[in-house]
Amino acid sequence: MPRRRPARVVRRVRPARKRAGAYHHGDLRRALLQEALRTIQADGVQAVTLRAVGAAVGVSRTALYRHFADKGALLTAVAAEGFRMLRESLVEAWERGGRRREGFDEMGVAYVRFAVAHPSHYRVMFGGIVNASANADLTREASGAFQSLVDALVALQQQQLAKPDDPLQLARFVWALVHGIAMLAIDGQLGPRADPDALARFAIARVHTGI
Amino acid sequence: MPRRRPARVVRRVRPARKRAGAYHHGDLRRALLQEALRTIQADGVQAVTLRAVGAAVGVSRTALYRHFADKGALLTAVAAEGFRMLRESLVEAWERGGRRREGFDEMGVAYVRFAVAHPSHYRVMFGGIVNASANADLTREASGAFQSLVDALVALQQQQLAKPDDPLQLARFVWALVHGIAMLAIDGQLGPRADPDALARFAIARVHTGI
DNA sequence: ACCTGAACACCGTTCAAGT
DNA sequence: ACCTGAACACCGTTCAAGT
Numbered sequence: 001m002p003r004r005r006p007a008r009v010v011r012r013v014r015p016a017r018k019r020a021g022a023y024h025h026g027d028l029r030r031a032l033l034q035e036a037l038r039t040i041q042a043d044g045v046q047a048v049t050l051r052a053v054g055a056a057v058g059v060s061r062t063a064l065y066r067h068f069a070d071k072g073a074l075l076t077a078v079a080a081e082g083f084r085m086l087r088e089s090l091v092e093a094w095e096r097g098g099r100r101r102e103g104f105d106e107m108g109v110a111y112v113r114f115a116v117a118h119p120s121h122y123r124v125m126f127g128g129i130v131n132a133s134a135n136a137d138l139t140r141e142a143s144g145a146f147q148s149l150v151d152a153l154v155a156l157q158q159q160q161l162a163k164p165d166d167p168l169q170l171a172r173f174v175w176a177l178v179h180g181i182a183m184l185a186i187d188g189q190l191g192p193r194a195d196p197d198a199l200a201r202f203a204i205a206r207v208h209t210g211i
Numbered sequence: 212m213p214r215r216r217p218a219r220v221v222r223r224v225r226p227a228r229k230r231a232g233a234y235h236h237g238d239l240r241r242a243l244l245q246e247a248l249r250t251i252q253a254d255g256v257q258a259v260t261l262r263a264v265g266a267a268v269g270v271s272r273t274a275l276y277r278h279f280a281d282k283g284a285l286l287t288a289v290a291a292e293g294f295r296m297l298r299e300s301l302v303e304a305w306e307r308g309g310r311r312r313e314g315f316d317e318m319g320v321a322y323v324r325f326a327v328a329h330p331s332h333y334r335v336m337f338g339g340i341v342n343a344s345a346n347a348d349l350t351r352e353a354s355g356a357f358q359s360l361v362d363a364l365v366a367l368q369q370q371q372l373a374k375p376d377d378p379l380q381l382a383r384f385v386w387a388l389v390h391g392i393a394m395l396a397i398d399g400q401l402g403p404r405a406d407p408d409a410l411a412r413f414a415i416a417r418v419h420t421g422i
Numbered sequence: 423a424c425c426t427g428a429a430c431a432c433c434g435t436t437c438a439a440g441t
Numbered sequence: 442a443c444c445t446g447a448a449c450a451c452c453g454t455t456c457a458a459g460t
Contacts, residue, residue: 028443028444049432049433049434050433050434050435051432051433051434059444059445060444060445060446061434061445062434062435062436062437062444062445062446063443063444063445065435065436065444066442066443066444070434070435071434071435123338123339126394126398126400127334127338127339128334128338128397128398131399132398132399132400133399133403142400146400169410169413172392172395172401172405172410173388173410173413173414173417175391175395176388176391176392176394176395176410176414177384177387177388177391177414178391179391179394179395180386180387180388180389180390180391180392180394181383181387181391183337183387183390183391183394184383184386184387184390186339187337187339187343188342188343188344189337189343189353189357190383192344194383199380199383199384199387202380202384203384203387203388206384206418206421206422207417207421208421209420209421210417210418210419210420210421211417239424239425260451260452260453261452261453261454262451262452262453270425270426271425271426271427272426272453273425273426273427273453273454273455273456274424274425274426276425276454276455277423277424277425281453281454282453282454423460424459424460425458425459425460426457426458426459426460427456427457427458427459428455428456428457428458429454429455429456429457430453430454430455430456431452431453431454431455432451432452432453432454433450433451433452433453434449434450434451434452435448435449435450435451436447436448436449436450437446437447437448437449438445438446438447438448439444439445439446439447440443440444440445440446441442441443441444441445
């Protein structure tokens with residue numbers, strides 16, 4: 001493990017100028033969370049150190065402990081935020097596609113695109129870095145994203161566009177499929193020439209004949 | 212991050228008894244690899260430290276550098292070994308099922324079972340810990356596992372049990388599906404009462420009508 | 423050829439102390 | 442209430458030295 005030093009945290013370090021006697025930071029919790037998100041997107045999770053995140057928002061490396069239980073809690077919040085963003089993308093795609101079969105196809109593509117656009121963030125959500133069932137907020141956001149898929153499937157069933165199977169099991173099936181495509185894509189396991197979008201459309205098309 | 216200390220490495224530490232003038236270890240490379248595998252299965256990747264692995268096989272923490280470029284190379288070897296084991300499981304299931312549709316179903320279940328039986332090892336193979344395309348040996352083993360799926364699909368096509376679509380794309384589709392089920396299962400995202408085996412069979416059954 | 427031991431530059435976390 | 446700075450117990454990696 002190269003133990004590569006955080007690329008260039010310096011650039012956003014505020015020179016510790018603090019008004020005399022004023023230790024407050026407005027909303028340090030939010031600032032730390034956003035800096036963690038920025039670092040993950042730019043340099044990956046391993047670049048998120050308490051020292052680097054603290055320095056970037058102009059605070060000591062232990063200030064975080066006032067707002068998070070530990071580093072794991074910070075990453076848990078990052079994961080929860082990811083599920084919130086993912087749910088928004090899915091719902092937007094579903095509605096843009098007219099809440100019909102086209103909308104469902106768009107959801108599948110949107111899912112894979114989210115992962116490909118935010119690979120490091122996606123890994124925090126699913127890579128075993130945070131314990132999915134440990135945190136109530138995280139569980140709620142993850143369930144919300146999953147529920148948007150269940151809702152769409154129920155709507156398809158009402159329009160006779162899907163078989164009246166257990167929508168939960170159907171949703172798990174579709175979720176696993178797009179999740180698998182997403183993981184293989186960001187892992188480079190689809191090969192250099194594979195097109196994640198095309199595979200997603202191919203897969204969803206095959207799924208329709210099965211559900 | 213609790214930075215939890217390696218549970219109980221002590222138990223397998225040999226008391227550094229070394230025959231005078233004999234530094235050789237027979238096959239230290241293999242010993243280090245197997246100890247890493249054992250630790251991952253027992254305590255997870257984060258328990259694999261050069262100090263712990265070295266101590267467990269009775270060697271200093273830097274002896275590893277004679278046989279691996281760095282810690283990443285050790286984990287890459289672990290991942291490659293995982294793909295070898297996975298391919299064996301898949302081929303065994305395919306042949307046990309008579310190289311027909313039943314065999315294909317068994318492959319899907321075997322895939323998910325492998326991941327559930329070796330969750331930490333599976334994460335090393337797919338969790339972004341090692342770079343999939345960086346190492347030739349790893350790439351070869353991963354391709355071998357994937358190829359066992361392609362071979363099965365081609366056989367199904369020859370038996371008219373699958374549509375004559377591009378077998379590579381079909382294989383990516385099925386691979387993504389079982390991979391997604393596996394990941395969600397070991398991540399606990401399927402919920403506490405979900406049955407990975409049942410979901411795998413449900414999914415493969417739906418797939419057959421689509422391929 | 424193979425391994426050691428000290429040294430180095432990092433970590434996350436705790437805690438008494440400051441305002 | 443909120444933050445600091447030193448201290449602690451860990452890391453992976455390098456390197457001169459030993460056999």
